Amino acid sequence: MYQRNARYLRIIHTGLARRSVYLTDIDAPLVNKAQNQKQPAYVPVSGFINVLLTDRVIMSYQQGEIRKFMEGGFLQVFILDNPALTVTNSSVSNLVLTLDDRFVLIDSSSGPVDVFLPPSLGNNQDSLTIKRSSADVNPITVHIQPGDLLDGSVTSYMLLDPSDWVELFPDGATGWWRSGEYNVGGGGGGGTPMRVQFEIANPAQYSYNLVGIPLSNTLSLYLNGIALTEGVSRDYTRLGNVVTLVPSNILFIGDYLLASYAI
Numbered sequence: 001m002y003q004r005n006a007r008y009l010r011i012i013h014t015g016l017a018r019r020s021v022y023l024t025d026i027d028a029p030l031v032n033k034a035q036n037q038k039q040p041a042y043v044p045v046s047g048f049i050n051v052l053l054t055d056r057v058i059m060s061y062q063q064g065e066i067r068k069f070m071e072g073g074f075l076q077v078f079i080l081d082n083p084a085l086t087v088t089n090s091s092v093s094n095l096v097l098t099l100d101d102r103f104v105l106i107d108s109s110s111g112p113v114d115v116f117l118p119p120s121l122g123n124n125q126d127s128l129t130i131k132r133s134s135a136d137v138n139p140i141t142v143h144i145q146p147g148d149l150l151d152g153s154v155t156s157y158m159l160l161d162p163s164d165w166v167e168l169f170p171d172g173a174t175g176w177w178r179s180g181e182y183n184v185g186g187g188g189g190g191g192t193p194m195r196v197q198f199e200i201a202n203p204a205q206y207s208y209n210l211v212g213i214p215l216s217n218t219l220s221l222y223l224n225g226i227a228l229t230e231g232v233s234r235d236y237t238r239l240g241n242v243v244t245l246v247p248s249n250i251l252f253i254g255d256y257l258l259a260s261y262a263i
Helices: 055-063 065-071
Strands: 008-013 021-032 037-043 048-052 075-080 087-090 094-096 103-106 113-116 128-132 140-143 156-159 165-170 175-182 193-199 207-209 220-223 236-239 242-245 256-262
Touching: 008 037, 021 055, 021 065, 037 048, 055 065, 065 075, 103 113, 128 140, 128 156, 156 165
Parallel strands: 087 103, 094 113, 103 128, 113 140
Antiparallel strands: 008 048, 008 075, 021 037, 128 165, 140 156, 165 175, 193 256, 207 242, 220 256, 236 242
């Protein structure tokens, strides 16, 4: 098992030698519990091992056997801050993250995405980075669990621009906090998420007033749960905070219109 907040040296076999490379001046990452001793460090053919970056490993890297095999072209090395880091790729519209997630890439090209963080209570994640992998402007809304707060005050966060990302960490008790972010257009994370629902009482009414004016490219409109497309010859138009359905939409009493956006 890897140590938290530790650095490792990844030692890679280049494949030039037809046998494993045996390093006698460092220990392998596995422990022989029966003997309570470290195992010899073998780098398998065309494979690699990760070893904790101890003083002994550093010495081998600088002037010992690791350095000797590097100079002979048999090994390559890289320093890793967290060799257990995995990347989560997702293209679903509702993504529920777990305690194992550390770096999340979201393909939002098909529409808005809702991301739900795991609870903060008892959570020991070092950090969690969420980033868009597609070049689109569909909003990615990050939600927290009931009882938690984000930055001590809000319950959600939005990525609005193609290159936006946010890094979060849990306090292990009552919430998540932003430790880093990048907002290429100033919109991502800068807006307040809004969800407004209208119940159709008059089928002849086609215009509805939103609360505030949506930020650019953040409005998603749904009629009875079906996504609508903006445009004069499509489903609706918007002027300021007023959305107007086109007459081709046939409305009935009891239908509902849901608007999701940021201001």
